[in-house]
Amino acid sequence: MNIELISQKHWPGIKEIYQLGVDTGNATFETNVPNWGNWINGKIIHCSVVGIKDDKVAGWATVSAVSRRYVYRGVGEVSVYVHPQFKGKGMGKELLSEVITRSEKNGLWTLQASIFPENKGSIKIFQQKGFRKVGIREKIGKHHGVWRDVLFFERRSEVL
Secondary structure, eight states: OEEEEOOGGGHHHHHHHHHHHHHHSSSOSOSSOOOHHHHHTTBOGGGOEEEEETTEEEEEEEEEESOSSGGGTTEEEEEEEEOGGGTTTTHHHHHHHHHHHHHHHTTOOEEEEEEOTTOHHHHHHHHHTTOEEEEEEEEEEEETTEEEEEEEEEEEOSOO
């Protein structure tokens, strides 16, 4: 797999993978995939990547700013999505590793992730990469009319 910085040229593959995640009901609160402009808004581009395999976007990982306040400038929220065809092959872990490296090079000292409890594969990958569960955000939002919990994870940089 080749890892590249995310750009608009990757949008068709990103959009497809994101839609597949939306369709599972356990990847995001979103119910529709937004357009490129709305999706990329708030992402920290120099920390966000795609994985290319066989000339296809096979997965992506982004870091979004958690706040516009200066005090939180070093805190980002991570999302990782892998096309079902490539799951279970280490791609999610590789993308997350790359995001961690890039975020530390760019001054982020804390990465966060909110994961539905049912998303066992994602939980495992994040824990393997040093994220720890810091709590449960109970009934944080409704999804298809049902209140959902999310597990809240964070990883503190070991170099900053």
